Amino acid sequence: MIKGEGVSLGNKLSVERYVINLNGSWQIEPGERNNPPSRFTHSIEVPSLVDCSVPHYAWENFNYHWYRKEIFVPREAYGKAAFLKIEQSMFGTAVWLNGNYVGESISCYTSQEYRIEKFFRYNSINVVEVRVGNRSTLPPESAVGNDQERISFIPGIWGDVELRFVNKIRVKIVQAIPNISSAELRANLWIENLSFNSEHIIAHVTVVENKTGFVSARRTFDMNISGNDTRLTTVHLFLNKMKIWSPNSPNLYRIVITLQDTNGEVYDQAQTSFGMREFRIDGSDFYLNGQKILLRGSNIAFHRFLSDPDRGRLPWQLDWVKRLLVEIPREHNFNFFRAHLGHMYNRWYDIADEGGILIQDEWQFWRASGSREQIISEFSQWLMDNWNHPSIVIWDPLNESTDEIVQNEIIPAMKRLDPTRPWESFDFFEDHTYIYSLGPVLINRSFGYSRSLDKIQHSDYPSQINEYLWWWLDKDYNPSGLMKDIIPRWLGEDCTRDEIITHQSFLASELTELFRRLDVKCIQPFVYLSANQGPTSHWFEGEIAKLKPKPIMMALKNAFEPVGVSIELWDRHFYVGEQRRVVVHIFNDYNHDVQSKLEFGLKRMDGELLSSKSIHVDLAALSHVTKELVLNFPENPGDYYVYAVAKDVSTHRSMKSQKLAIVYPVPGFDETHTKIKVGMFDRTDEISEYLSSVGFHICRFDGELDSSMDILIVAGSMQVAADYRHHYSKIKSWVY
CATH class of the missing domain: 2.60.120.260 (Galactose-binding domain-like)
Structure with a gap:
């Protein structure tokens, strides 16, 4: 035994x-x-x-x-x-x-x-x-x-x-509600009398800085409380030399409540940590402490990770957690995580409080379950257990689902219980934009659990894309089960391991840059941590205990640079000697003005510069500007890179955007091509106009087959159109 x-x-x-x-x-x-x-x-x-x-x-x-x-x-x-x-x-x-x-x-x-x-x-x-x-x-x-x-x-x-x-009277619950504009803390105290007798008590409330021990506020009051009763009382304290909590300055306080009888005998003493932090939504923006903030990070599927055979007791080893949750993310320009499908071990939030990481806390509802009464009970306790964590800035009740009772009845009640935080699926809505992987490269319509790109860009509420990048590899870089049909579609059946790894970083850069160009307020590819053997794995290679980031993390570090740059270039094919005007986007995610230097040009695949020019760009706080620059392509065919680098002059930090450019010889045609009749099935005239300009005979395909057609071109955008599906049998019969 x-x-x-x-x-x-x-x-x-x-x-x-x-x-x-x-x-x-x-x-x-x-x-x-x-x-x-x-x-x-x-x-x-x-x-x-x-x-x-x-x-x-x-x-x-x-x-x-x-x-x-x-x-x-x-x-x-x-x-x-x-x-x-x-x-x-x-x-x-x-x-x-x-x-x-x-x-x-x-x-x-x-x-x-x-x-x-x-x-x-x-x-x-x-x-x-x-x-x-x-x-x-x-x-x-x-x-x-x-x-x-x-x-x-x-x-x-x-x-x-x-x-x-x-003893017979205790502090049962403490709720700290900051008002940073007035340096005021509103402390809601639930005081419980565990005895049968009514009591008169004296309460001493003190607010202390965690790091220094400096006493910022004191207040004493007295009250009567009946036997076997719990009484809510509110205390207002004004903090001397208030320090706000933010990702860059995660200052923590503790509130200490001492309950005494009239003779000075102490009944109870309780304390809890909190931060002077406010988070809200105004229009289409998130605000932290009165200033707009852009959220950059990923997702932690904590409960999926609990299924990982290599997990052991890592989730409860706080040094490992601090490295995972604070140090590595901050090294890679993350400031925000969604705790995906389930509240994490409570000490993770203490570490996030101390490290300045923001969290969206999501309940484990991928479709709601349970009775209305039980959900209300557990949601209420969820808030009371965690509402003093400054790191938690958003409550999230549902993943990729809706529920009338949760959204229309329970969340309004929870917002009365905790009025300090917005709720996803009530105050704003997330998008899971799995384009350029599960879906096509660009698809400007609703797709899966996502709005169209236009609606995301012009959203009435803060835009949040907290799932994208459907390209999941395990700790040894083997594709997950969800990648079975995805990889061959993009890389072919004979692609190599290195190509698969490189493509994950490529997609991380391409899509993150796209969403920054669309001014998405919260950008979170999926998924930083999950079960290695699960459908989505995670972004660490080898033994999870060692926390060695995969290359995708370096791609995201670059893509999340606060002073950033992105080349908008979807057409990657050019002719020798061609001159092209290229739009370059420059970003400033800081809450202060920045002087930046933009370098732009062309280089060979081995990195040798072929052309380069530099300009200075003044960036206002939280701004996004565009520059249209001229690029002259070389006279020799081949593969090249168009590149741009934005550098913060004061910190010397920089971000690079790089796009492949394939340069072809100018095509030559003889007289025989003018006799070729080309059928076009396209929503636009772009291809038709080009082919007409070089002498091809173009006729529009309207569903009726023309036996004189030599070629039928179906534009890629038509493959998702109703017309294409309607005429598919005719197109197929013409081909065969």
């Missing part, structure tokens, strides 16, 4: 609120729903998932898994209220103390609290048992959600566990 690590409270109960961390070693054993195991032969670290047990067992063969831990409770704890808090556990959790049933919850992503002191054995060892179920054991009313691309749903206690002792 493996002994679980015991926890002794010792003589620490003199502190008014004492929190005991129950993370660490527990015992675990698979079992039945109603009968705990008689013996425990496995151990496990909490937090984690049941597949981390030692020794390992086939968890998928069991519907229930039992955790066990021993704690020593001294007699000094008598008279205090005790709460067992499980921050995150799935799928379905029930708690016993010393064999006594305490309670249960079907919440899988939000915190659970159990009052347990009536079951204590004081001055003795106490046994806590927690049962978790497999996903299939959840009742129909569960709001667990759906994810069709998740490999497995592994149960376990995946959040922190702690035991809290308090």
